[in-house]
Amino acid sequence: MRDVTLAIAGSGGDGVITAGDFIVQAAARKGLHAFMLKSYGPQIRGGESSARIRISDRPIYSQGDFVDFLVVFSWKDFNRFLDEIQLRKGAVVLYDEADTTPPEEFPVDKGLEVELIAVPFKKMASEEIKVPLTKNMVALGVIAELLHLPLDAIKDAVMKKFGKRKPEAAQVNLEAIDLGKTWVSENLPQGTQVVLEAEGSGEPKLVMTGDDAVAFGAIHAGVKVFAGYPITPASPILEFLSKWLPHFGGSVVQTEDEIAAITYAIGASWAGKQAMTASSGPGIALKQEAFGLAAMAEIPLVVVNVQRVGPSTGIPSKSEQADLFQAVGGTHGDVPRVVLAPSDVEDNFQVAVEAFYLAEKYQLPVMILTDQFLGERSETVEPEVLFARKRVISRQLASEEDLKDYKRYKITDTGVSPMAVPGMAGGQHVISGLEHHEDGRPTSSGTLHQIMSEKRARKLPLIAEESGFVRIYGDEDAELAVLAWGSSKGAVREAIERAQEEGIKVKAIVPQLIYPVPNKALDEALRGVKRAVVVELSFGAQFYRYLRAYYDGLPKETYSYARSGANPLLVSEVLEAIKEHAAALGSLQEA
Amino acid sequence: MEPVKLTAKDYKTSVPIVWCPGCGDFGVLNAMQQAAAELQLPPENLMVVSGIGCSSRIAGYINSYGFNSIHGRALPIAAGAKLARPELTVWAAGGDGDGYSIGTNHFVHTIRRNPDITYIVMDNHIYGLTKGQVSPTTPHGDVTKSTPQGNPERPLNPLALALELGATFIAQGFSGNVKHLRDLIVQATQHKGFALLNVKSPCVTFRGRQEFNVIREHGVYLDESHDPSDWNQAHEVTQWTDKIPLGVIYKVEGVPTLEGVAAELQQKALERRKFESATELIEVFH
Numbered sequence: 001m002r003d004v005t006l007a008i009a010g011s012g013g014d015g016v017i018t019a020g021d022f023i024v025q026a027a028a029r030k031g032l033h034a035f036m037l038k039s040y041g042p043q044i045r046g047g048e049s050s051a052r053i054r055i056s057d058r059p060i061y062s063q064g065d066f067v068d069f070l071v072v073f074s075w076k077d078f079n080r081f082l083d084e085i086q087l088r089k090g091a092v093v094l095y096d097e098a099d100t101t102p103p104e105e106f107p108v109d110k111g112l113e114v115e116l117i118a119v120p121f122k123k124m125a126s127e128e129i130k131v132p133l134t135k136n137m138v139a140l141g142v143i144a145e146l147l148h149l150p151l152d153a154i155k156d157a158v159m160k161k162f163g164k165r166k167p168e169a170a171q172v173n174l175e176a177i178d179l180g181k182t183w184v185s186e187n188l189p190q191g192t193q194v195v196l197e198a199e200g201s202g203e204p205k206l207v208m209t210g211d212d213a214v215a216f217g218a219i220h221a222g223v224k225v226f227a228g229y230p231i232t233p234a235s236p237i238l239e240f241l242s243k244w245l246p247h248f249g250g251s252v253v254q255t256e257d258e259i260a261a262i263t264y265a266i267g268a269s270w271a272g273k274q275a276m277t278a279s280s281g282p283g284i285a286l287k288q289e290a291f292g293l294a295a296m297a298e299i300p301l302v303v304v305n306v307q308r309v310g311p312s313t314g315i316p317s318k319s320e321q322a323d324l325f326q327a328v329g330g331t332h333g334d335v336p337r338v339v340l341a342p343s344d345v346e347d348n349f350q351v352a353v354e355a356f357y358l359a360e361k362y363q364l365p366v367m368i369l370t371d372q373f374l375g376e377r378s379e380t381v382e383p384e385v386l387f388a389r390k391r392v393i394s395r396q397l398a399s400e401e402d403l404k405d406y407k408r409y410k411i412t413d414t415g416v417s418p419m420a421v422p423g424m425a426g427g428q429h430v431i432s433g434l435e436h437h438e439d440g441r442p443t444s445s446g447t448l449h450q451i452m453s454e455k456r457a458r459k460l461p462l463i464a465e466e467s468g469f470v471r472i473y474g475d476e477d478a479e480l481a482v483l484a485w486g487s488s489k490g491a492v493r494e495a496i497e498r499a500q501e502e503g504i505k506v507k508a509i510v511p512q513l514i515y516p517v518p519n520k521a522l523d524e525a526l527r528g529v530k531r532a533v534v535v536e537l538s539f540g541a542q543f544y545r546y547l548r549a550y551y552d553g554l555p556k557e558t559y560s561y562a563r564s565g566a567n568p569l570l571v572s573e574v575l576e577a578i579k580e581h582a583a584a585l586g587s588l589q590e591a
Numbered sequence: 592m593e594p595v596k597l598t599a600k601d602y603k604t605s606v607p608i609v610w611c612p613g614c615g616d617f618g619v620l621n622a623m624q625q626a627a628a629e630l631q632l633p634p635e636n637l638m639v640v641s642g643i644g645c646s647s648r649i650a651g652y653i654n655s656y657g658f659n660s661i662h663g664r665a666l667p668i669a670a671g672a673k674l675a676r677p678e679l680t681v682w683a684a685g686g687d688g689d690g691y692s693i694g695t696n697h698f699v700h701t702i703r704r705n706p707d708i709t710y711i712v713m714d715n716h717i718y719g720l721t722k723g724q725v726s727p728t729t730p731h732g733d734v735t736k737s738t739p740q741g742n743p744e745r746p747l748n749p750l751a752l753a754l755e756l757g758a759t760f761i762a763q764g765f766s767g768n769v770k771h772l773r774d775l776i777v778q779a780t781q782h783k784g785f786a787l788l789n790v791k792s793p794c795v796t797f798r799g800r801q802e803f804n805v806i807r808e809h810g811v812y813l814d815e816s817h818d819p820s821d822w823n824q825a826h827e828v829t830q831w832t833d834k835i836p837l838g839v840i841y842k843v844e845g846v847p848t849l850e851g852v853a854a855e856l857q858q859k860a861l862e863r864r865k866f867e868s869a870t871e872l873i874e875v876f877h
Contacts, residue, residue, distance in 0.1 A: 206876035216876075220869040225675050227667075246860035248869055251674055251853035256700035260667040263660070267671025270658060271638065271679070275671070293661050383873055422656040422672070422679055425635040430606060430650055430657035433643075441606050442651065442659070 002198045003056040004147060005064035007085050008139065010073030012040065012047045015136030020051030021207075021378070022140055025160075026153035027055045028207045028380045030200030035060040036378040037568070039084055040317055048077035050085065055149075057198035060379075061344070062490040065570045067091060069147065069194045071139050073121065075101040083567055087112050092194050094142060096135075098122040117188065124179055134176035141180020146188075147196045151181065206381045210348040210374035211236035213381070214278075214304055215244075217352025221393055223302070224250040224273040227264035229257055229283060232316040233372040234306040237278040258286035262303065266290060269299050270431070272421035274356055274393075278304035281323050282313065284330070284367075292331035294365040297431045298409065298417070298456070300395060301364075302355045307371035309566050319373035320565025321486055324542040327367045328515045328550075336415075336456045338366040338463055339515035343471075343489035345379040349386050351512060357391040358466070362459045363416055369514065373487040373568055389468065395419055403427050407438040411451070415458030460516040470521035474500060474507035479530040480585050482508045482578065483558075485543055488535055488569050495574035504582045515550075523553045531557040531585045533577055539564040557585075597631055599624040606651040613800065615792030616646050616713050618766030623653055623682070623711070625769070626776035636679045640669040642694060644686035645720045646713035646792065655682075663694030670706040670849060677850040680780060681708040688718050691727040691747050698749075702756040702785055706849035709779040709786045712749065713766070715794035715802075723797040735797070751829040753787045754822070754841055760786035761825065761841040765810055766793070767803050771837065778839060784846050791835065806835060813838030 006023075010016045020036050027034035035054045041047035054064040066088035072078045072095040078085070087093070089112050097118035108114055119142060125135040137158075144151050155174055162170035208216070215237045218226070226245060228238035242252045255261040258279055265275035279287065284305045294301040307323045309315035327339045338358050342351035351368055359366040398406060398418040403426040410417040417438075420427025434442040435449045443449075471489075474496040484492040489510045496508045509525045509532075511518055526532070532555050534544040541562035547554055561577045602624040610616050627637060637655035641647035643662035650657035660668050669683035690698055690712045701710075717735060718724040724737035727747040734741055753761050760782040764772040772790060779786035791810075793802035811834045818824055825841035866872060 204877065206873065208876050212876070216872060219872060222869075225671060227671065244872060244875070246853075246856045247864060247866055247872075249857055251850075251856070253671075253674065253704075253849070255667065256696050259664065260697055260700070263664040263667035264671035264674070266660075267640070267658075267668035267673075268675035270656075270668070271672035271675040273675040275675070289661055290664065297658075297660075381876070386873070387870065420656075422638050422676055423635055425633070428634050428654050428656055430604070430659060432651070432659035433661050434659065440651075442648075 001068065001194060001196060003054070003058065004069060004194060004196045005052065005054045005067050006069035006071070006143065006147070007050055007052045007067045008071040009048070009050040009078040009081055009085065011077050012049050014049070014073045015133065016049050016051050016073070019136040019140045020053050022154050022157045023053050023143065023149065024207055024378050024380070025157035026150055027200070028205040029153040029156060030150050031203045031205060032057060032198055032200040032380070033060045033205070034207070034380045035063060037063045038376055039081065041080060048080045050081045052085065055196060055198065057200065061493045062571055063568055065572050069143070070094070071143060072096065073135065075099055075106060079107050082107060087114055089113060090115070092117065092146070094119045096121045119183070124183065125176060128179055129172060129176045131172055134172060137173045137176035138180040141177035142184055144177070145181040145184040147194055149196060151177070206383060207378050208345050208381045209236060209376060209378050210342070210345045210370055211306065211376065212240050213345045213348035214342070214352045214368065214370060215240035217349035218276050218302065218356070219245060219248055220349070221353045221356035222274050223276050223356070225265060225268035225275040226250065226277065227253045227255050227261040228278050229255055229261045231280045231283045233308055233375050234278045234280045234283070234304065236375070237304060237306070258283040259290060262287040262290040265301055266294055266299055269301055270297070272423070274300070274360065276302040276304065278306065280306045280308045281310045281326070284323065284326060288326070288331040291337070291365050292333055292335055293433045295335045295337055295456070296333070296433050298363040300359040302352070302359050302366050302368065304368045304370065306375040307369060315566050317372065318566040319371045319487065319568065320538065321371060321488065321536050322538040322540065322542055322565065323369060324514070324538065324546055327369050328546060334453055336364050336459055337515065338362070338364060338513070339369060340366060340512060341369045341486040341514050342374060342512065343486055343510055345374065345377070346381050346385050347512070348374060350389055353389070353391055354512070356393050358463060360393050360395040361416070362463060363395070363419060364459060369486060371487050397421065398424060398427050408440045409436060409438050409452065409455070411438060411455050413458070414462060415455050464513070464516040464518050465520060466513070469511060469513035469518045470525050471510045471512065472507055472525050473510070475505045476507065477528055478505040478507040479528060480504070480506045480578070480582055481526060481529040481532045482506065482574070483532055483534045483547065484508060484510050484536065485514060488537060491569040491571045491574050492535055494571045495578055498571065498575050499578045499582070504578060506578055506582065517551045519551065519553065522551060526553055526555065529555050531555060531581055533559045533561050533581050535561045535569070535574055535577065537565040537569055538562055597628050599628045602627045602634060602654045604652055604654050608652055609648055610645060611796045613795040614645070615715060615766035615794065616649065618769050618772065619646070619711065619713050619790055619792055620649055620652055622769045622772035622776055623649070625773040626780065627653070629773065629777050630780055632680055638669070638672050638679055638681045640665050640672065640681065640683045642685040642689035643720070644689045646684065646686040647689060649684050663689055663697065665689065666694060666697040666701040666710065669708050670701055670704065673706045673708050674850050674853060677707070677854070682711060682780070683708055684711045684713070686719070687712060687714040687716065687728045688726045691749055699756055702753060702758045704849040705759055705784045705846055707783055707785070709776065709788060711776065711788045711790060713792040714749070714789050715792050715798065717794045717797045719794045719797055748829060749787070749789050750840060751826070754825055754829055758787050758841070759784035759843050759846045762786070762788045762839045763835070763837055764788060764790045765806050765837055766790055767806060771812070775839065782842065783844060784848055809833065809835045810837050811835065813840065
């Protein structure tokens with residue numbers, strides 16, 4: 001096989017994620033593409049957790065619908081992932097022989113004819129290594145041997161993690177890995193292997209999570225103040241920046257609440273420094289009033305929303321795309337804003353850069369809509385791709401000329417007024433959330449409110465025409481198109497490729513800029529399209545309804561494929577939708 | 592050439608003042624303008640951040656970089672600004688509703704972080720802008736529009752709260768004594784750290800002109816017998832019930848500030864590892 005999906009399921013203390021991390025890092029070192037999705041229950045410790053890893057020599061867009069290779073430390077824990085871990089027919093399943101579940105009760109569909117192998121993971125770790133916690137490393141050795149994963153690269157990854165700080169732990173882990181490897185050769189017949197035949201490019205890749213990518217992107221874009229409040233699944237952004245931002249002359253504050261986080265960022269940006277905050281749905285809801293303040297006072301601001309399942313507390317550790325309405329329509333009043341949506345880990349980096357580019361250039365708040373599926377997954381990334389798009393990030397500051405008779409909200413053709421920041425002599429003025437005159441003085445005049453609404457809105461068509469915000473995959477001249485956004489892109493892109501292999505002409509259109517709608521680029525992408533299906537993980541079909549409301553160029557035959565989130569979008573379900581609409585398009589043409 | 596000496600007039604703006612005639616906040620505005628002149632603060636190096644309420648309009652009335660923000664959020668905006676530009680002077684201002692009710696969470700945690708900013712609260716014991724509802728500092732039993740049977744709740748004691756939370760500078764002034772208030776603002780600004788200046792600033796419209804007399808009658812100016820470095824003495828003063836303390840109640844220097852700690856972290860980070868550019872951070876992902 002050149003494309004393998006494996007899963008490891010156990011309890012929180014089993015080291016499932018650690019083992020998964022090592023596999024991904026080993027693949028990256030060999031220049032292979034890898035993708036890891038972590039999944040866990042609500043417990044902090046001891047709950048169930050799973051790592052699902054896909055490795056290939058070709059770019060990977062999704063988590064893979066079916067698992068070829070499964071390691072189960074406990075059937076009880078595995079049971080909780082039945083929704084998410086679907087086995088391929090003939091898959092290899094290794095389970096710990098210490099688990100007392102009788103074989104007839106294994107939650108595995110008999111029809112799948114899986115190969116079940118009992119392995120003494122726990123016993124080997126306890127009795128031979130004498131460190132029960134190394135169970136996961138024994139499993140890692142077994143997996144590596146069975147999959148023909150590069151053992152040297154796995155050991156490198158282990159050494160990198162423990163080598164310097166805990167040389168003894170490193171040694172024990174390496175022994176456990178070797179033990180697992182030896183167990184396979186001594187106990188299993190040849191041919192049990194699910195051999196990964198993919199050869200890496202040899203050019204090492206980077207491993208990054210989406211949350212880290214967005215934080216790194218922000219540093220690359222020049223963020224100087226970050227304020228955040230812990231929330232799943234956005235906290236890794238706060239943690240990454242706390243660790244690294246001080247190296248770049250910046251500061252991080254973990255604030256008392258979500259509102260303080262966004263208002264710290266607003267204060268810092270007003271004072272002249274690039275600033276950002278990050279949260280997830282519930283926290284974003286709390287920030288909405290201040291988001292509107294940034295729009296009214298025309299303060300550059302970047303807000304990251306790592307979406308999770310809602311409404312309310314929802315399912316904090318799982319993904320959904322149902323914050324679109326709160327992003328484009330949240331907070332009161334007519335609010336000029338930008339909403340950007342990254343679609344994979346590399347994109348998280350790039351969109352962070354774009355967000356600062358637009359926020360600073362147009363002096364308004366920008367919301368990045370990423371999600372748990374993007375934020376917490378690890379992916380191999382190529383540096384060239386990361387830095388491919390260049391942007392000059394700068395704020396239009398007041399000139400000497402402007403300062404002679406300074407007007408903070410001077411009416412201009414672009415709607416952007418030169419900004420005087422504290423410290424600039426002659427630029428003193430007052431700003432507020434109140435409607436105002438050109439010089440910032442408050443007003444309650446309806447006439448001025450209309451004029452200022454027009455001024456602020458003048459930025460939007462300019463933003464909509466900024467280039468590079470709509471991506472097209474598949475057949476350029478296809479009459480059938482899938483419209484998708486954010487993390488749905490992965491499964492959609494793979495489904496498009498599979499459909500093409502089956503002879504269906506289809507393309508995917510994925511805007512990175514959600515609000516304002518990039519009208520012209522979408523018109524261009526939809527030229528010749530007779531039928532479109534909007535695919536998303538939102539029960540209420542928010543993207544479909546949003547496009548219907550805000551965009552006039554949809555084909556008459558536009559349909560929705562929408563369901564609630566939590567379970568990742570599958571390639572197979574998108575493929576099915578494509579086939580259905582391709583057939584309908586065909587009969588349409590015949591008729 | 593001698594630099595031109597700044598006077599209080601240099602801190603006036605052309606923004607029309609919306610306060611009622613006789614409002615206590617005029618005294619606070621005058622004191623702030625005089626204090627700025629006393630400190631010779633270049634207007635462009637002064638940021639005045641406020642929230643929402645009658646008194647929060649003050650951000651527009653002082654020649655500075657003013658920010659009349661949203662309800663309750665003056666402190667986090669001010670602290671964020673100070674963190675971004677530690678070289679500039681930051682004053683936060685607002686009312687008792689803004690600071691001690693909707694903004695209480697920020698009040699508590701700003702004190703803990705100790706940014707070098709001055710917070711001037713114009714405490715009038717009423718919601719004035721919304722026309723007369725009970726506030727967190729309205730005395731128990733007082734009749735207001737939202738407590739027609741009398742305030743059923745006991746008032747919050749901001750001075751005691753700040754002291755308990757570890758505020759590094761706590762003072763109380765009276766808008767009826769501009770000269771004294773000016774001196775307090777000067778001292779609060781010179782203090783390195785978070786300075787709370789609670790100002791008894793009567794709302795003549797909803798609490799009546801006699802409020803000035805009440806404060807005059809009960810106000811006690813702290814003299815040399817009060818040692819502001821003595822926490823226990825300060826605590827005693829904050830517990831007065833029939834007297835209103837006026838002056839510096841508590842003061843401690845040398846406590847690390849928000850922006851000072853941030854600068855130290857940056858310095859230490861650079862000593863640990865220096866990156867030539869942000870692109871190099873990619874190394875951590877190998």
